[in-house]
Every structure is written in C-alpha cells, then in structure tokens.
Amino acid sequence: MNPFESLVAPVLQAFPELDANDITFTPPPNLDLGDVTIPMFPVARKLKNAPAKIAAQAAKKVSFGPEVSAAEAAGPYLNLRLDRAAFARRIVSAVLSGGDAFGSNRSGAGKRVVLEHTSINPNASPHVGRARNAMIGDSLARLLRFEAHEVEVHYYVNDMGRQIGLLVLIADQLQNLDFDGVLDAYVEANERAREDEAFAAEGYALLAKMEEGDPDTRARFRAVTDLCLEGQLAVLARLGATYDVFDRESKYVRDPRQERLLEALRARDAVFTDEKQRLVVDLSKLGYPREEGRYFVLMRANGSSMYGFRDLAYAMDKQELGADMNLMVLGEDHKLYAQQLALILGAMDHPAPESVYYSYILLKDGKMSTRKGKVVLLSDFLDQASELARERVAEQCRDLPPGEQQAIAEQVAVAAIRFAVLRVTPNKNVIFDMDQALSFSGDTGPYVQYSCARINSILRKYGGEVSAVVPEDFPAGSTAEWALLTALANFPNVVAGALQQRSCSTIAVHALDVAHLFTTFYHDCPVLKAETPALVEARLQICKATLQTLKNALHILGIEAPERM
RNA sequence: GCCCCGAUAGUUCAGUGGAUAGAACGAACGCCUCCUAAGCGUUAGACGAAGGUUCGAUUCCUUCUCGGGGCGCCA
Structure with missing residues (x-):
C-alpha cells in the first residue's frame, strides 16, 4: 500500500525521463517541514544534476493538483504539504478493509516452506537462551504465513548421542525420574562421566547398542x-510455539542416503579413514580454504556414527519434501558446522538449507552456565512474570473472574519475554536483565498490549459498531493523527523488509512506534468527546485501524492483544 | 594462532550512504474531578580508536582495541 501513489504521476509528467521507481516517499524529520518528503537523490542521479537544484526545479515545475497545498524545496528534499484528510481517508480505509491481513504483501502465495527450529536437546527444561531459537523460529513461521506462504514447521528431536546415553544410565538408577528432576540428573550424569571412566564407557556402549537397533x-x-520432550513442549506451548512435524534423529541412523553421499565424496577423493580408524571428510577437497575446521568426522572408530552424519541424511530428507524454501534457525555456534554440511552436500550437488543465525543471550553479569546454576529457566521467568502481572490485573480488572485474570496475566508474561528477545537484531547478543524484563514499563511487549487494551476500552465504551466505510469528507488531519496514520501505512513495507531480512525485530520496533504514536494521539485527541459526531466517528475509525495494525504486528510476534489488562 | 559476528547516552535497544543520530530504563522536576498512571510532559546525557573511499559515513573498506561464537571421535 502506497498512500502517496497519486503523487507519482504529476512528478513523472514534469520529468519524463524518470520512472515510478525513482520517486520515493519518506516522512520529514518533523511535520513543520511538510507532511511527506520526496528525496531527490535518486532523481538527481538519473538526471545527472545536483539534488538541491532538482528539488528547487521540481518545487516550481510539478503541478500536483488540489491534494497538495504547498511544495517546497529544502536542500535536496522536496517537502509537500497535503490535504491530509484525503490521504488519511485512504489509509484508514486500506487498513480496515485489509483486516487481519492488513500489512501482508502476499509475497508467498503459492510457495511452500519447510522451517526447522527449536530442536533443543531433550534433556532439561529450556532456559531463555535456548528459547531464543524457538521465539525467532516461531515468529519467522508466523511472518511467512502472514505473507501467505504455506509453512511446515519441523522439530528435530536429538534423541541420540552421548549425553542422552548418560541420562538414560542415570535415569535407570534414580527411581521415578520426572521432568523437574532431569536438570539435576543431567548435571550429575555429566559430572560422573568426567570423573568415572567406566561410567563414560558404559554410556558409549549404550549408544552403540542403540545404533544397532537393540529394542x-x-x-x-x-x-x-x-519425558524430556513432553516437558519441554509444555513450556514452549506457553510461549505459543507450535510444530507440525517431529523428526527423530534416531530415524537417520544408517540411512540409505548416507551411502550415496559417501560415493559422491569418494568420487571427489574427499573422504578417508584416518590412523585412528575414523571415517573423515577432508573438506579442503571440496573447496574449504582453511586448515582449521578442515576435517569433519562422520564415524567413530567403533563404527558408531557422529551427529553430523545423521544430520546430513536429515538435510537430504527435508530437501526431498520439495519445498520452495528450506530454512533452519541455528545458534551462532553452528555457523561453521552448517558451512561444513553445505560443502559436503555440495559434493553431490545437493542444495543445503538456508540458515538463520542468532547470537546467545547473556546475563547482565556474564554468560549463562547450567553447571554453575547461572541460568534463567523459561518456565521460571514465565511463572514470575505471570504472578506479577496477575497482581496488576487483579487490581485493575476486579470484575473479571479469576480464570480470565489469570489468562490475561499469562499473555502479559509471554509478551514480556517474546518482545524483549525478538526486538533485538538476531545476530546481536541479548543482554537479559530479569528486573528489566519483569518491569512491564517502557519499551516492552506489555506496553504495546496496553495500547491495545486502551483502544479496546474506547471501543467498548462507545458500544456501537464502527463502520469500515470511511466517508469522503474524513475530518481527521491533526498532527497526532497524521503521524499515527502514516506509521500505519508503512506497516506493509516493514513486513516486506522483515521477510527479506528473515528477522522480526523490525516488526517489534514498528509496533512500538505505532504504540507511542497512538499514546500521543490518545492524549491529544479526545475520541468519544470529540467536538463533532463526524470527528467522533473518524477517530473511532483511527482507533480501530490502529488496533488492527498492532494486532497484526503482535500476531507475527506471537503476542496476544488483550481486551483488557 | 586462524575464521565468523558485534561495539551508538550511566544502562538496554533503534537507526541498510543523506535534513538537528531516535526511544526506553535509570536520574531530576511536574501531571490522575478528563476515553485505563502498565501512561504522559520537561531537563541532563551517546556513534570504541585511528586511517581511507565519497559531494556527503553511525552506515562502505583497512588496521587496532574490547565483547560473543567457532576451529577432527559433543549435539
């Protein structure tokens, strides 16, 4: 949606050398300068002239018609003052008619996507660091679906491996191991394996038996x-994360695809058995440029397979699903590993999945450490946040039954963590501060939710149905209204950019912008007590359009927009 | 040692070559007979360092410093 589309043709008429792509619209740094700006840099480049000169020319030469009351050049910019009401009407109308799909460019129509994310090792309850994968992945799935892709979300269950083997051993010794006890058991198992060689060997032996298929x-x-997966999924479900398919790693032991892969590697002379009888890929034969990370082990000396060998089969299996896009969300610790997998797959001209990386979450006083007990468990955070929110809701929504209060509190808790994590660019570390995340004030998920609750409150008090049909003489046009509406109009661009960058952080930032602009509007422009009935109606429509935009943005982020809070 | 990310107010984050670098938290002061104060207003406060490319650099390039991640039988 480009609300300023009608302004393009007059410019092209005055400068026939240009085409529509040369004309872009940006908000001016402040609304005293104008309502919308056309930067002249691209235009000047094409016309081979100085931007400021072109801007001055354009101010005189272009006849915009009645929708533009003034066109002034300011340096390299052409600032336009508009008949705001006409444009405001178009924006509100576009949002209301777009409804739950407003913001979607439907760029994924007809495209199928396979997206793998979360894939936590089935051991302990996830901490917020591990959960970054789930939040990024789940929101990416939501974004893709919002853009009309058909998405299948896969969860790779790492149900094999040394650490699981050790956990199985410990579980046999403990009685009635439940999910809450797994973390301690896991730490204990690893400690014992370090100290007790026999115990560690027993773990490997168990793993070998597992691979042989011993029932x-x-x-x-x-x-x-x-046990672990169920417990983990229960916590992830609180976040709103959902999965379509669970792929168990154990399914890819001795997969027939691996033999085909080995043939391709042999043909490139890229695989060998080393002096310790391990089966190793020499990536330098496949174009890998460095000594560090040059070797990639497929099988141990005892004939058991490494994680990577199974993962290669898994990557091939996913590719065979024939999706248009094959994505996976990975921690930055997997960067080299994914590059190695891609090279190996490339040996048989097999495409590799596209990786979306994110960096670790750090605590204010350093890295998380499971061993030192320096972790923030996702469930602990949600419990604390939910309890705090419940106290607030109990005060402010006394008339609601406790069950509903509890539900709202849980939504606020989820908003707090998802927003705090998702708003940060994925390739930056998130510094997680418990107190800050529990404060719910300032630039937070609950703040955006609060804006929604206020809008809902106005609509509730109004009582009637707010029409989606915007009248010709839409009376709104104050500064606060204009700033808010242009932000709403920009939402589709934000969505398109987010998809391109494979990151929802810009959506979070935009939701915050809209919420701030709404709050200014809320304070400056009375809705129900506006001067005229027509203005009441118009502002109700602005409220409804704002709510719709915020809801759509929050939906992509996996955050609910409560009616009350 | 080598490779990949990052560095913006005291703090946590925005800002994909263009106008006066934006928020929020924290600090100080102020605002609830007025649609929810999980809010709003005012004040103070920043581009790690040095070079380069460009009409113009927080943004691109180089080096350095600091932080995160990785580099053959963990997953």
Whole structure:
C-alpha cells in the first residue's frame, strides 16, 4: 500500500525521463517541514544534476493538483504539504478493509516452506537462551504465513548421542525420574562421566547398542527422551510455539542416503579413514580454504556414527519434501558446522538449507552456565512474570473472574519475554536483565498490549459498531493523527523488509512506534468527546485501524492483544 | 594462532550512504474531578580508536582495541 501513489504521476509528467521507481516517499524529520518528503537523490542521479537544484526545479515545475497545498524545496528534499484528510481517508480505509491481513504483501502465495527450529536437546527444561531459537523460529513461521506462504514447521528431536546415553544410565538408577528432576540428573550424569571412566564407557556402549537397533535400549532412550520432550513442549506451548512435524534423529541412523553421499565424496577423493580408524571428510577437497575446521568426522572408530552424519541424511530428507524454501534457525555456534554440511552436500550437488543465525543471550553479569546454576529457566521467568502481572490485573480488572485474570496475566508474561528477545537484531547478543524484563514499563511487549487494551476500552465504551466505510469528507488531519496514520501505512513495507531480512525485530520496533504514536494521539485527541459526531466517528475509525495494525504486528510476534489488562 | 559476528547516552535497544543520530530504563522536576498512571510532559546525557573511499559515513573498506561464537571421535 502506497498512500502517496497519486503523487507519482504529476512528478513523472514534469520529468519524463524518470520512472515510478525513482520517486520515493519518506516522512520529514518533523511535520513543520511538510507532511511527506520526496528525496531527490535518486532523481538527481538519473538526471545527472545536483539534488538541491532538482528539488528547487521540481518545487516550481510539478503541478500536483488540489491534494497538495504547498511544495517546497529544502536542500535536496522536496517537502509537500497535503490535504491530509484525503490521504488519511485512504489509509484508514486500506487498513480496515485489509483486516487481519492488513500489512501482508502476499509475497508467498503459492510457495511452500519447510522451517526447522527449536530442536533443543531433550534433556532439561529450556532456559531463555535456548528459547531464543524457538521465539525467532516461531515468529519467522508466523511472518511467512502472514505473507501467505504455506509453512511446515519441523522439530528435530536429538534423541541420540552421548549425553542422552548418560541420562538414560542415570535415569535407570534414580527411581521415578520426572521432568523437574532431569536438570539435576543431567548435571550429575555429566559430572560422573568426567570423573568415572567406566561410567563414560558404559554410556558409549549404550549408544552403540542403540545404533544397532537393540529394542530394549531403544525403548529406554525413547522413554527418557519422551519425558524430556513432553516437558519441554509444555513450556514452549506457553510461549505459543507450535510444530507440525517431529523428526527423530534416531530415524537417520544408517540411512540409505548416507551411502550415496559417501560415493559422491569418494568420487571427489574427499573422504578417508584416518590412523585412528575414523571415517573423515577432508573438506579442503571440496573447496574449504582453511586448515582449521578442515576435517569433519562422520564415524567413530567403533563404527558408531557422529551427529553430523545423521544430520546430513536429515538435510537430504527435508530437501526431498520439495519445498520452495528450506530454512533452519541455528545458534551462532553452528555457523561453521552448517558451512561444513553445505560443502559436503555440495559434493553431490545437493542444495543445503538456508540458515538463520542468532547470537546467545547473556546475563547482565556474564554468560549463562547450567553447571554453575547461572541460568534463567523459561518456565521460571514465565511463572514470575505471570504472578506479577496477575497482581496488576487483579487490581485493575476486579470484575473479571479469576480464570480470565489469570489468562490475561499469562499473555502479559509471554509478551514480556517474546518482545524483549525478538526486538533485538538476531545476530546481536541479548543482554537479559530479569528486573528489566519483569518491569512491564517502557519499551516492552506489555506496553504495546496496553495500547491495545486502551483502544479496546474506547471501543467498548462507545458500544456501537464502527463502520469500515470511511466517508469522503474524513475530518481527521491533526498532527497526532497524521503521524499515527502514516506509521500505519508503512506497516506493509516493514513486513516486506522483515521477510527479506528473515528477522522480526523490525516488526517489534514498528509496533512500538505505532504504540507511542497512538499514546500521543490518545492524549491529544479526545475520541468519544470529540467536538463533532463526524470527528467522533473518524477517530473511532483511527482507533480501530490502529488496533488492527498492532494486532497484526503482535500476531507475527506471537503476542496476544488483550481486551483488557 | 586462524575464521565468523558485534561495539551508538550511566544502562538496554533503534537507526541498510543523506535534513538537528531516535526511544526506553535509570536520574531530576511536574501531571490522575478528563476515553485505563502498565501512561504522559520537561531537563541532563551517546556513534570504541585511528586511517581511507565519497559531494556527503553511525552506515562502505583497512588496521587496532574490547565483547560473543567457532576451529577432527559433543549435539
């Protein structure tokens, strides 16, 4: 949606050398200068003249018609003063008719996407660091769906491996191990493996039996990993994260695809058995440029396979689903690893999935450490945040039944964590501060929700149905209204940019902008007590359009917009 | 040692070559007979360092410093 589309043709008429793509619209730094700006840099480049000169020319030469009351050059910019009401009407109308799809460019219509994310090792309850993957992945899925892609979300269950083997051993010794006890058991198992060589060896032996397909061993692994997975999914469900398909790693042991891959590697002379009898890929034969990270082990000396060997089969399996886009969300610790996988797959001209990386979440006083107990568990955070929110809701929504109060509190808690994490650019570390995340004030998810609750409150008090049909003589045009509406109009661009960057952080930032602008509007422009009935109606429509935009943005972020809070 | 990310107010984050670098938290002061004070207003406060490319650099390039991640039987 470009609300200023009608201004393009007059410019092209005055400068026939240009085409529509040369004309862009940006908000001026402040509304005293004008209502919208056309920067002359691209225009000047094409006309091979100084931007300021072109701007001055354009101010005189272009006849915009009645929608533009003034066109002034300011340096390299052409500032236009508009008949705001006419444009405001178009914007509100576009938002209201777009509804839940407002903001979507439908760029994914007809495209299928396979997206793998979260894929936490089935051991302990996830901490907020691990959960960054789930939040980024889940929001990416939502963004893709919002843009009309058909998305299938996959969760890779790492139900094998040394650490799971150790956990199985410990689980056998402890009685009635439940999910809450897994973290301690896991720490204990790893400690013991470090100290007690026999115990560690037992773990490897168990792993080998698992790979051989011993039914009893498989059942024991399955029991432990199911216990963990169920517990983890319950916590992730609180976040609103959902998955369509669970792929178990154990399915990819001795996968027939691996033999095909080995053939391709042999043909490139890129695989060998080393002096310790390990099966190793020499990536330098596949174009890898450095000594560090040059070797990639597929199989241990005892014939058991490494994680990467199974993962290669998994990557091929996912590719065979034939999606138009094959994405996976990975921590930055997987960067080299994914590059290595891509090179190996490339040996058989097999495409690799596209990786979306994110950096670790750090605590204010340093890195998280499971061993030192220096972690913030996602469930602990949600419990605390939910309890704090519940106290607030109990004060402010006394008339609601406790169940509803509780539901709202949970929504606020989820908003707090999702927003705090998602608003940061994925390739930057998130510095997580518990107190800050629990404060709910300032630039937070709950603040955006609060804006929604205020709008809902106005609509509730009004009582009637707010029409989606915007009248010809839409009376709104004050500064606060204009600033808010132009931000709403920009939402589709923000969505398109987010998809391009594979990151929802700009959506979070935009939601915050809109919420701030709404608050200014809220203070400057009375809605229900506006001077005329027509203005009441118009402002109600602005409220409704704002709510719709915020809801759509929050939906992509996986955050609810409560009616009250 | 080598490779990949990052560095913006005291703090946490925006800002994809263009106008006076924006918020929020924290600090100080002020605002609830007025649609929810989880709010609003005012004040103070920043581009890690040095070079380069450009009409113009927080943004691109180089080096350095600091932080995060990685570099053959963990997943």
